[in-house]
Amino acid sequence: MNFVVSVLMFLFALTGVAGFYVDRLVSDLIRSQLQGAERLEVRVEAIPNYKLAWGDIDRLRFAGRGLSVRPGLRIALLDLETDAISVDLTSLGKVPRLRRPLQAAVHVELSEDDLNRALNTPEILKTLETIRVELPGAVGGSGQPEVATFTQPHITLLNANEVLLQAVVKVQGRTETLLVTFRSGLAVEDGLRLRLVKPTFTLNDVPVPPEIADVFLSSLNQIVDLEQLASQGIQARILKFAVTPGEMDLAGFARIDKIPGTP
Structure with a gap:
């Protein structure tokens, strides 16, 4: 969101600057807000x-x-194209106010390596700590909920929108670790979040209860979750979603009715 605000404020301070230089200056501004970029092209x-x-x-x-958007979060490809933009210039020097909603088409590609780095960031790993689950008796479950922590999460992107997810499970009070594995199709629900399709789950090759799978899905949805943008005044929907070996591809649109901080 800060990226959008900065670009709008910067653009309308460039009155009279030739188009080529506007493109270059905006590109430099965007690059300065990223931790890194292999390639960046802007056309105003x-x-x-x-x-x-x-x-x-x-x-x-x-x-x-x-x-590289932030530590641990890298986007292999991001293409964005807006409709016409109109800003009230009386708000210059402050947060810019849109005369009409800003709409944009967005295309994002995430690589398998990028997803695995994101899954292993401190923010995501923290959500995998101290999860209460009831383990199957075949792996020493007590028949009561136990406290488990999931570490070393790893995703493999397969064909036909399928993924394979694995993690090492450490159960409180035990020295041995377990390996949880699940394979599932992924689909988009309401254009906002991911849901599982025909999932299969095992813990050391023993079938496990579905709540363990929910732990993984929750982590993925923290990476691909558009509902959290609503509080920032952004409506976004995923229109296309595809998983192929080594790559996750998403396309959608975003609409900003107003920029936070404006009346």
């Missing part, structure tokens, strides 16, 4: 250029490859 379309002085842009196009 405003014809004629002096439309910027009125607070209008015909289109903003952004193409990024290998974007």
Whole structure:
């Protein structure tokens, strides 16, 4: 969100600057807000250029490859293209106010390696600690809920929207560890979150209860969860979702009715 605000404020401070230089300056601004970018291209379309002085842009196009957004979160590909943007210039110097909602089409690709790095960030690993689960008797379950911590989560992206997820399970009060594995299809629910399709679960090759699978799904949804954007004034939906070996591909749209901090 800070990225959108910064770009809008910057763009409309560039009245009279030639198009090529606008593209370059905006690209440099975006790059400065990332931890790294292998490739970054920006195209600002405003014809004629002096439309910027009125607070209008015909289109903003952004193409990024290998974007490091924050520690542990890398995006292999991000393409974004907006509809026309119109900003009230009386708000310059403050958070810019949109004259009309800002809409954009977005295409994102995440690699298997990038997903695994994200799953092993401290924020995600913390959610995998002290989970209460009832383990099967075949692996020494007591018949009562026990406290388990999931470590070393790893995802393998397969064909036909299928994934294989594994993690090492440490049960409180035990010295030995267990290996939990589940294979499942993934589908998008309501354009907002992921759901499992025909999942199968094992713990040391023994079938396990579905609540263990919910632990993994919750972690994935923290990476691909659009509901959390609503509180920031952003409506977003996933329109296309595909998993192929080594890659997760998402396409959708976003609409910003107003930027936080504006009336």
